[in-house]
Amino acid sequence: MLAPIWPLLIGMAAGLFPAGDTPVRQDAAPSETRPADEAAASTFRNVDGRALTLSPWGPGKWVATVVGGTLAGRQTDDTLQDLGFRSTLRGAGGHDTYYVVDPGTTVMERADQGTDTVFAYRDYRLPANVEHVIGAGNGYAYVGNALENLVISRGTRNAIAGGRGNDVLVDESPSTTRFVFGAGDGRDVVFGFTARGPGFDLIRLDGYGYRDFSDVRRRMAQAGRDVVIHHPNGDRVVIKDMQMTSLSAANFLLPIDLSHYRVTFREEFDTLSLVDPTTGAGLWKTQYASGSQDSIWTGYSSRTLAPNEELQLYVDPQLTGKGNRALGLNPFRISDGTLRIRGERTPEAVKPILWDYAYTSGLLTTQTSFAQTYGYFEIRARLPSGQGVWPAFWLLPTEPNGISELDVFEQLGGTTIHQTAHSGTTSAPVRAGFATQVATATSYFHTYGVLWTAQTVTWYIDGVASAAMATPPDMHQPMYMLVNLAIGGSWGGNPGPDFVGADFLVDYVRVYAPNGTAPSPSAAPR
Template identity: 45%
Template sequence: MRWTSLSAAGAVALLVSACSAAEAAAPLTRTPDGRALEVTFADEFDSFRPYRNGQGVWRTTFRDGRDDHDDDFNLRTLKWNKELQLYVDPEMRGHRGRHGDGDRDAREQALGLNPFRVKDGVLEITADRVPAQLADRLGGFGYTSGLITTQPSHSQTYGYFEMRAKLPRGKGVWPAFWLLPLDLSWPPEIDVMESVGDPGKVYVTLHSNAVKAEGTEIPVSPGDFHTYAVAWTRENVVWFVDGREVKRMATPADMHKPMYMLANIALGGDWAGAPDATTPFPARLQIDFIRAYRFAP
């Protein structure tokens, strides 16, 4: 994939615009370019609400949460990205293929892995090495991490979507905030924000069968909270960082259907590369809020 860079003037504006988590703004009434908005979804993370048994907000696996081949952990990693982590949650059980019938009780027992923690109104998603005592129950994966999606609880066609977050650093660490189609097709995909190892650089792009994807590299101040957003209409897709427009594209022909939001930390892959001895673990993505809006009449 080819990347372009933001202008020097835009970079300076972004570097000085960061603020602390305590200074988070109220939900918007207008986009940065003036369009009226109405809130359709907001989580300020005063608590974490996993989606279970038809209730809650956040699914912690991909797609619709059903898999007939859970021994392969198909819903807990993206193999075609060559990712090295499993997305875990407190209800996750071990790899059934590693146990005989005599280990049925162990097989049915949850592993006790929880990458999600809420503190002072901020959700922390943690990526870390697999605990040595659980290595034989996690299918050979070396890392655990967390994924949240609104696939069961919220989706919409067009709108303004934003996440305020502080990004982790380290080789092979790949946090993201993105949109996928509710009908579980791919593409399209909107990447509101991705970062690869360096929290001083983020990338914005989209994927489509109708147009060639070209991403843009945006410099930001590392170690600070920033707000990453996209405005998606029938005509255009426009990205913002801290209220400043950083990229604009015509909406592709295949991007006119409901989409839902995802946030996660991946590890490894062809783009990010594998973590190494310099990668600080645990790596934490800190999310102050995630919100969605529709354009008001």
């Protein structure tokens, strides 16, 4: 659960603007400049032959330099930037271009007000009345709307999806891009798909009922220089400049097949067995393996991740804090086969005993009870919503080796699911992260899993693969599981003043191991 360092790939520009809707004109062009002919160069035709073109670079350039301000465009072709400050960017009658860095920035456009484009440096879903999005960040998800969208990935390891219109999806990056299509998304066209070699691309097909690659291949046809996938419901995907013989199972993120696996761990949360620190008996430990396990002065060090600047202390009913009596704080509740992990404000009466931590929450690990090398690890959960919450399900090696860590999922209170592999050393870290949008992550239960083999790591959401990569060289030893709800931190930010508490609901945790020889779900094409 290392906090990733998200690069801001856009420079700061000088200038101020007063409060309200009156921006100050910036004479200098933004640092992310586009050549005059880029709009013409970035023109693609959708399945109906309609040209989808980026908005032109206009004469008006407006930059937000304070938090919470509003930038209002004019009737010309304007460029509006938040430059990392939470802002409202409001277009007018021209063909407008927006640069969005801050997660709290809102873009507003009315219908029939030109063709508009968003350059996004974080996860982004196009708002109403905005036509196109360019994914300029790394490891994010970019999603269209109901219009005919042009969705372009220029960053690394991004996921792109069109939405309900007849869209065009383009990969202009050198790394693996995930193209996501769902039943009802219409007829979409893909440009720049790489089927083989380094940085080969992936396609995820949701809701079509495909069980394996043979099902998909039966729906494929060669149409001149292109491959067309005719889905059973009438949706269509056209992969430009592609031969059917170049595509393989490795290019498709498909449902997991566990017929060759057996269950090795099953926690249904009918009861909760916590490790007794005096005897070591029990299933779930409530502290990290690192840090002091029992000192009244430094006991907090195994109950939070200070490098992440988290605000919570992980507690359990037997924790004494700096005192000598159990405080009876219990963040865990079992009801109807569901575990609730509650993160909330620390009661004022016990805050001095708990090293003045502002929040309490819960952590469960199998460090002393269960570990496994390779296999499928899955949790079914409903995630909390709002600023400052950070639930996770992740794996750590039983014998620490550098920073090896496998995050089955992390979430920061919204609809973006982050799935990540950390490897290497502290001085030379290697991180591969993937983001996927799950619109109902906070309102419904979903499954989040990872299939870890000697060759590949493949993540799953609701039983369908969401991302895949080669297994890191230092990820070949037993790993144990952790389930936790952090509060605050340097990645997702801290809760607001109105925060009372949040619940992370877990239906089950299950682990599977190969039963004999199990096929790898994906491998690098050759």
